[in-house]
Amino acid sequence: MRYVAIACCFLTLSACKRESREVRPAPAASAILGDAGAESALYPGGATANLNVLNPYEGNAYAISEGQRLFNWYNCSGCHANGGGGIGPPLIKKDQRDWIYGGEAPNIFDTIVKGRPNGMPTWGGKIPEYQVWQLVTYVRSLNNLEPKAATPARSDSLEQKTATILPGKPGAATQ
Amino acid sequence: MTQSMWHVAGSNAAHIRELAVFFGLLLSAIFVLVVGLALFSLTRRHRGIQQEPLEGTHQPSDRTEASLRTAVGAATGITVLILFGLTIVSVSVGKIVSASVAPAGSLNIEVTGTQWWWKVRYASDDPGRILQTANEIHIPIGRAVAIRGNSEDVIHSFWVPGLQGKRDLIPGHTTTEWLEADKPGEYRGQCAEFCGLQHAHMAFWVIAEPPERFNAWLEHQLKPAAEPMNDDTRQGQEIFLRSACVLCHAIRGTDAAAQAGPDLTHFGSRKTIAAGTLSNTKGNLAGWIADPQNIKPGTHMATVPIQPAEMQPLIDYLESLK
Numbered sequence: 001m002r003y004v005a006i007a008c009c010f011l012t013l014s015a016c017k018r019e020s021r022e023v024r025p026a027p028a029a030s031a032i033l034g035d036a037g038a039e040s041a042l043y044p045g046g047a048t049a050n051l052n053v054l055n056p057y058e059g060n061a062y063a064i065s066e067g068q069r070l071f072n073w074y075n076c077s078g079c080h081a082n083g084g085g086g087i088g089p090p091l092i093k094k095d096q097r098d099w100i101y102g103g104e105a106p107n108i109f110d111t112i113v114k115g116r117p118n119g120m121p122t123w124g125g126k127i128p129e130y131q132v133w134q135l136v137t138y139v140r141s142l143n144n145l146e147p148k149a150a151t152p153a154r155s156d157s158l159e160q161k162t163a164t165i166l167p168g169k170p171g172a173a174t175q
Numbered sequence: 176m177t178q179s180m181w182h183v184a185g186s187n188a189a190h191i192r193e194l195a196v197f198f199g200l201l202l203s204a205i206f207v208l209v210v211g212l213a214l215f216s217l218t219r220r221h222r223g224i225q226q227e228p229l230e231g232t233h234q235p236s237d238r239t240e241a242s243l244r245t246a247v248g249a250a251t252g253i254t255v256l257i258l259f260g261l262t263i264v265s266v267s268v269g270k271i272v273s274a275s276v277a278p279a280g281s282l283n284i285e286v287t288g289t290q291w292w293w294k295v296r297y298a299s300d301d302p303g304r305i306l307q308t309a310n311e312i313h314i315p316i317g318r319a320v321a322i323r324g325n326s327e328d329v330i331h332s333f334w335v336p337g338l339q340g341k342r343d344l345i346p347g348h349t350t351t352e353w354l355e356a357d358k359p360g361e362y363r364g365q366c367a368e369f370c371g372l373q374h375a376h377m378a379f380w381v382i383a384e385p386p387e388r389f390n391a392w393l394e395h396q397l398k399p400a401a402e403p404m405n406d407d408t409r410q411g412q413e414i415f416l417r418s419a420c421v422l423c424h425a426i427r428g429t430d431a432a433a434q435a436g437p438d439l440t441h442f443g444s445r446k447t448i449a450a451g452t453l454s455n456t457k458g459n460l461a462g463w464i465a466d467p468q469n470i471k472p473g474t475h476m477a478t479v480p481i482q483p484a485e486m487q488p489l490i491d492y493l494e495s496l497k
Contacts, residue, residue, distance in 0.1 A: 023372075024468035025478050069475070073435040074422055128419050128477050 018150045021062045025130035055105035056130075057137045061150040067138025070131055079119065083142045088119060092142050103145065108136045178363035180336040184356045184383065187272045187339045194268045198261065205257070272340045277321035277353035284312060285323045288331030288344040288366065290475060291373035292437055292450035297393065298323075306396050307425075309437030310379045310450045312364075315389035316356050324350045332368035335381050341367045356383035363451065372473030378451025399428030400440045400496050411492025419479040426496065436476070443497040449474070460490045 057063030071077055079088030089100065096103055101111045112132050115122030123132065141151045183189045287294040297306040314320045324333050324344040334341040339354040356362070366377035384392065403409040415421060416430055423436035431439075445455055449471055453459040462469070465486065467476040481489065 021473075023473045024466075073433075125417070126419055126422055128479055131419075131477060 018061045053106040055133055055136060057133050059147045059150050063134045063137045064141045064150060067134035070135055071138055091139050105136050108139055178336055183337055184358050184360055185338040185354055187354055188337055190268050190272050191340055275351040278319045281319035281321040283321050286333055287325045287327055289327040290371050291377040293379045307438045311445050312381045313389055313392050314356060314383050315386040316359055316383045319353050319355045321353045329370050330368050331366050331370050334367035335362050335364035337362040343368055359383050373471045376452045376471050380446055396441050400426045407488050408492040408495045411488035414485045414489045419477050441496055443494045457490050457494055461486055
């Protein structure tokens with residue numbers, strides 16, 4: 001009985017999508033999808049996603065950590081800071097209805113690839129598609145939209161920023 | 176020239192070699208002595224062993240006990256003395272080779288370890304003369320070189336066995352050391368602290384040259400990249416600037432200015448690509464760009480979708496950056 005239980009434990013580990021490290025992108029994830037989301041920024045009845053497009057890295061911890069690295073490498077942090085927003089809008093939403101162009105994986109993919117008015121550059125053709133998906137997975141993980149098992153704790157840098165930006169106000173860091 | 180602590184070219188590495196030779200000879204002699212004594216005690220005749228009573232009831236004579244006590248005491252004393260002596264020798268050599276303050280007039284180089292390559296920056300008081308390069312460190316012979324080490328991600332260790340001892344590169348903390356080459360040559364270095372998937376492929380070359388050749392190299396490297404001279408390389412530059420390459424790499428003199436990957440301004444002048452993994456040939460470069468995960472699985476070099484027809488102009492352009 002004990003051996004059966006141990007075998008079951010190993011079996012569940014082997015089925016863990018969170019842990020798979022696909023360092024070499026699959027062909028399906030390396031050709032630019034023609035139309036991941038809709039062209040228009042206006043959605044009758046609220047933003048919806050094209051459900052035929054699936055994020056290949058959903059729930060994958062390696063993709064989230066790679067996305068976090070690329071978020072700084074490609075200077076997303078230059079406008080969006082660590083997700084709190086700056087020149088650009090915050091990516092950590094108080095309310096999931098606050099996504100201007102939709103918060104589903106294909107919507108975010110589309111926003112990165114095509115760019116958006118008022119400052120979001122067009123990254124399509126520059127960032128390889130599999131890395132766009134890694135960024136999408138990371139951005140969604142910031143909002144706890146990825147499975148909890150794959151999402152890391154919020155990074156320390158977020159806490160430090162608050163303390164450095166508001167040094168003079170007593171108690172500002174604890175508000 | 177290769178990577179060997181026996182073929183040394185600097186005083187620090189020479190001290191380490193002397194220490195290794197001293198330890199090796201002394202400890203080999205002790206090993207031979209101990210094994211010899213053990214063999215001797217196994218093979219010598221045990222006179223009168225039949226008469227010995229059973230264990231527990233045996234009372235050795237006072238003379239036997241005294242000589243046993245002397246022998247064990249002397250052996251313990253000698254062991255302690257040898258170990259203590261070795262500690263003193265080792266610590267004093269360690270103190271010499273890990274001196275962190277370089278002699279006056281040294282050349283200052285900042286080395287930043289990153290998964291899995293080396294960012295190299297030649298410091299200067301004149302901002303126009305700060306040189307950023309990667310994976311290949313040229314130094315003048317007969318002049319001390321101060322290395323300021325740092326890391327961008329995890330702990331790495333800077334090690335050129337022919338020139339110095341290991342020095343860890345720690346994120347958020349600057350470590351210092353210095354080295355000096357006394358004869359020209361090419362010395363391979365290697366990361367000496369396990370740092371992830373491609374730790375084994377995180378190498379670099381230190382090229383020691385006479386001062387005049389070093390100065391000529393430095394002056395050349397400070398110049399912006401060569402302009403493409405023909406249609407083929409012009410097309411290559413255009414491909415480089417419109418694809419993902421430009422998001423991580425810098426080529427001074429063009430719009431490419433990203434700092435995430437190695438600076439490619441004088442890429443064609445380097446001996447190796449992918450941090451000492453492959454020699455810098457067009458074939459290797461094409462293989463590296465087409466499928467970096469095949470050569471260094473886990474590398475942060477992106478798999479960039481380059482069309483087959485674009486590859487030749489692209490590698491021609493990169494190799495023309497002498």
